[in-house]
Amino acid sequence: MAISLSKTFLSIAHQVFPSEKCRPVSFSGREPQLQRTTSMGFATRSLRMPRVSSKTSGSLFSSIDELDKETREERRVADVWREIHGVDDWVGMLDPMDPLLRSELIRYGEMAQACYDAFDFDPFSKYCGSCRFTPRQFFDSLAMADHGYVVSRYIFATSNINLPNFFKKSRWPKVWSKSANWIGYVAVSNDEISKRLGRRDIVVAWRGTVTRLEWIADLMDFLKPISSNKIPCPDSTVKVESGFLDLYTDKDVNCRFCKFSAREQILTEVKRLLEIYQLEELSLTITGHSLGSALAILSAYDIVETGLNVLQDSRAVPVSVFSFSGPRVGNVRFKERMEVLGVKVLRVVNVHDIVPKSPGLFFNENVPLLLMKMAERLPWSYSHVGVELSLDHKNSPFLKETGDLSCAHNLEALLHLLDGYHGKGHRFVLASGRDPALVNKATDFLKDHYLVPPYWRQYENKGMVRNEDGRWMQPERPKLDDQPEDTHRYLKQLGLASHH
């Protein structure tokens, strides 16, 4: 998809940077219409999107008004959603960067970010490890109602696996669950947004790690045949990192939240939703950041390998992954199997982030093929899957120099980089004016002169409230939903019921 350079934009750009030669930037007049319908969680945008130039960085609020092309853009995502979804492996869409793809990536990235914003990771909370909100209130509570999705199910995982730095446990005697952690959600686009998107979109969003980067050290660095955890696979040399696999398939029959594995929860829910919407045009979009990206890739594989995405009328619902800052998941055989199955993966990474370089720092897809072939049967030969979109935080004039690895790994920072990315060698210009203040929600990454406090996202008095006697206490939350009644029925349909 070629991007035409908008003359109008160029002339506007001249007004903004009058003193310098305005180098053409790949900036299409065809602006992402979805930005108007999505409130970006902690961001909101005015109807007319301001564009913030990096060169006027003394203030976050310099902007040029966008020309109003609403009518013309209205039908665009609906027209090209398959390309955005990766049917052609995003060929020609990444350099220069397709504006619609960019805004869609940001939109899915924000749905992954929602997993962090909603997660209660305060070890001093009675509900540590849970989601702060009910499924029904999820997007409203995050000021993301404009995204136009409805959460249909929460996903939980058991912490009885060997990833000590992934799970969050309360400092108190546990009150809501002995072993469960909330790990993501399934959501469906509503009628209005489905119309704009050109299809009913089922989203699975997986939470990553809220601890800094210690969890990388927890990885066993051990590739395990995917079939050994009872995920169907015709080839026992298809292997994935054992920690991810266990996280995906393990359960705890004694816990009402994770008596089904994350896998079982996802498969039954996707099956249920595909049945409900089987007569419509459909897509499955799976997203996640960091470790959540690994689960996104694994679950996407699983859904297609089991044939879950094939409807009764034999239509195959396309399954794509938008991965952010994700590690490698499996070996080269896994990568090849993903390709055979047609699971599309677009991986957005920051080149300075160490997580996408893990595990398999030594034997990976960059090693010459012959050596790779030799190493293939070694447990530490990992390979990335899909297509990479590589960004560099040093290109953003909003960000300061830092040696803090968690900055380079931060999802909000990555979404900021996406918003400023127009192609390799193109100048960093925020396309939608996405609020750079969001970068500092959980980092100290923005330059000081923007006056945005680092790590500013926090709850008033850590959620303590005064009860009717005037005493400060942690309020009770509504009873947490556990697993839906009909999970067994769908497990049976999937041939998985025998495990119960």
Place this chain on the structure above:
Amino acid sequence: MAISLSKTFLSIAHQVFPSEKCRPVSFSGREPQLQRTTSMGFATRSLRMPRVSSKTSGSLFSSIDELDKETREERRVADVWREIHGVDDWVGMLDPMDPLLRSELIRYGEMAQACYDAFDFDPFSKYCGSCRFTPRQFFDSLAMADHGYVVSRYIFATSNINLPNFFKKSRWPKVWSKSANWIGYVAVSNDEISKRLGRRDIVVAWRGTVTRLEWIADLMDFLKPISSNKIPCPDSTVKVESGFLDLYTDKDVNCRFCKFSAREQILTEVKRLLEIYQLEELSLTITGHSLGSALAILSAYDIVETGLNVLQDSRAVPVSVFSFSGPRVGNVRFKERMEVLGVKVLRVVNVHDIVPKSPGLFFNENVPLLLMKMAERLPWSYSHVGVELSLDHKNSPFLKETGDLSCAHNLEALLHLLDGYHGKGHRFVLASGRDPALVNKATDFLKDHYLVPPYWRQYENKGMVRNEDGRWMQPERPKLDDQPEDTHRYLKQLGLASHH
């Protein structure tokens, strides 16, 4: 003042501790009536005060109803306020602990605590170093309207002195002031509370340090004649710690907030208020925690030494200091001079706190008199003033073992200890049921099983709000009050105007 043991309370106590022999505690039926009229800042209390027993510590909320003695107690503070204010040096009121004195101490302690709660000490705030609220909204904003006081003036100090760890400076280029820090306030009791108190009470509350304990190291450990900073004193051997003295007397003519010294601000404001209320019964009560206690003692001395508290009709308004966790301020001559002047000081300390042991760890009032006499002229011979009320946090079953010195120094913890104190050797029983959760506002001191998060006091999103464009930013505050117009007039009356 002897405390009679209430038989009614004993019988109630038996119901609460049925399984153990109920040891008599010094617990008077004459409960502090003021608790009903004060909301305790972050605490509030129900009209019927619950008493929380330390022995039922599995829950914070076990309580026994207090008998309703409201009518009988109604006039008590008005009747005995001079004793509470220290006219008899609190003889007989501390062991066993007089319940009215206890509740009054807590009330003044909360007015000192308000200085912390209202202070903006976030280095990433544009208003770092200021008070978060306007004087008019001060007590309302802290939910302390029930205290019945009105702030009449804020006090600022210049940071151009040698106490680097006391002052808070913004990480940003300074926006509200180059060198000022908000350091306390003057307040006056309203008509209603004045009636209950038996007099119009003028309160000066001094803020202490919000940094941990590094400021102790900043102290020069150098005693300086009080007269050398132009505070009148008939005896040049009366000396105080130079850091406290400078903090009290220094100014910055280029700053609209501290173009008058803290001393000048206090003296003019007290003079103004005494003129307004000169026909009423009056008291001056000065309070402060930590370094704020040093300023409280110094300013109390100053007010009496300059004769400011003597009204036109020759009545001397009693001046008392309620000091919390305060360091030594001056030498033994200073202490003697305070006694001659009749400035009453009640110092509440936690025995495990190192601040009251500073400065002058080696030469102080515990050294034999002869040695003291020899050391008198050495710059490091310090002496405490007034009467000490010594508490021990190990007596509170709510608190955990900790080696954290800032816990032992914490004001909220000290107020908690006061509430449970009934005399030496008496069991720790919360008299008013003051919410123990307050202890953890800025510490990790409460036992874990109370489910109160440590350091729980924080502002939502560090005060960031979304502007009309949906962008996150630090809101502007109303223009900060600087110095009142009429300060010069009062300075002139005080004979201090020549410095300007």
